[in-house]
Amino acid sequence: xxxxxxxxxxxxxxxxxxxxxxxxxxxxxxxxxxxxxxxxxxxxxxxxxxxxxxxxxxxxxxxxxxxxxxxxxxxxxxxxxxxxxxxxxxxxxxxxxxxxx
Amino acid sequence: xxxxxxxxxxxxxxxxxxxxxxxxxxxxxxxxxxxxxxxxxxxxxxxxxxxxxxxxxxxxxxxxxxxxxxxxxxxxxxxxxxxxxxxxxxxxxxxxxxxxxxxxxxxxxxxxxxxxxxxxxxxxxxxxxxxxxxxxxxxxxxxxxxxxxxxxxxx
Numbered sequence: 001x002x003x004x005x006x007x008x009x010x011x012x013x014x015x016x017x018x019x020x021x022x023x024x025x026x027x028x029x030x031x032x033x034x035x036x037x038x039x040x041x042x043x044x045x046x047x048x049x050x051x052x053x054x055x056x057x058x059x060x061x062x063x064x065x066x067x068x069x070x071x072x073x074x075x076x077x078x079x080x081x082x083x084x085x086x087x088x089x090x091x092x093x094x095x096x097x098x099x100x101x
Numbered sequence: 102x103x104x105x106x107x108x109x110x111x112x113x114x115x116x117x118x119x120x121x122x123x124x125x126x127x128x129x130x131x132x133x134x135x136x137x138x139x140x141x142x143x144x145x146x147x148x149x150x151x152x153x154x155x156x157x158x159x160x161x162x163x164x165x166x167x168x169x170x171x172x173x174x175x176x177x178x179x180x181x182x183x184x185x186x187x188x189x190x191x192x193x194x195x196x197x198x199x200x201x202x203x204x205x206x207x208x209x210x211x212x213x214x215x216x217x218x219x220x221x222x223x224x225x226x227x228x229x230x231x232x233x234x235x236x237x238x239x240x241x242x243x244x245x246x247x248x249x250x251x252x253x254x255x256x
Contacts, residue, residue: 021139022114022117022139022143023114023118025165025167025168026168028165029165032165052135054136054139054140054143054227054230055140055224055226055227055230056143056224056227058226059162059223059224059226062222062223063162063165063223066163066223084136088136088230091217091230091233092217092220092226092230093217093218096218097221
């Protein structure tokens with residue numbers, strides 16, 4: 001997985017690419033630390049270019065939301081319209097757990 | 102009649118990545134099996150061989166410490182000698198994948214619901230998701246053996 005962070009004033013957008021799996025817990029922890037240092041009010045996690053996700057990856061996304069809630073940030077996902085990631089989010093009913101941007 | 106059988110051994114997270122890459126290289130039609138096989142292998146390592154309970158994993162995820170605990174237990178004499186295996190058997194029209202570990206099993210019957218709408222936590226989706234992405238998924242005995250079946254196209 002790779003991530004790039006873009007600040008657009010009030011919002012931090014994190015663009016994820018590649019695969020988000022059980023192997024990326026440490027990288028995600030680093031990403032969350034960076035987000036916590038920002039003064040923005042909103043975090044958007046962009047999954048449009050993410051190719052693949054497993055259940056651990058879904059858990060990492062929920063971890064961002066949990067930290068965001070504690071930090072008083074609005075968190076949202078930008079989701080792809082098709083592909084494996086879309087299918088995983090649908091089967092997991094993520095629309096009930098996470099606001100979509 | 103069995104057309105081919107191959108066995109892979111794994112212990113660590115990097116072993117899992119290496120074995121998955123080897124399987125996908127050798128059996129390109131198993132691309133759709135990647136999710137279920139990975140989920141079963143991670144479960145075999147974390148909950149099977151390394152004995153991390155559901156409750157312990159919940160706590161570790163909330164402090165971002167799962168991988169640290171995995172690395173710690175992989176060096177712990179209580180767990181470090183344990184192996185896990187993936188066996189792939191190809192039949193004419195289906196491929197049967199057995200994943201087994203040397204742990205003491207778990208309450209697998211609690212996780213066999215395909216409907217994920219009730220799962221809200223940071224983990225606990227792996228088996229249900231896998232059920233959605235394979236033909237059948239069957240646990241044996243105490244749960245340290247699981248068999249996933251996939252269609253095998255004419256090749």
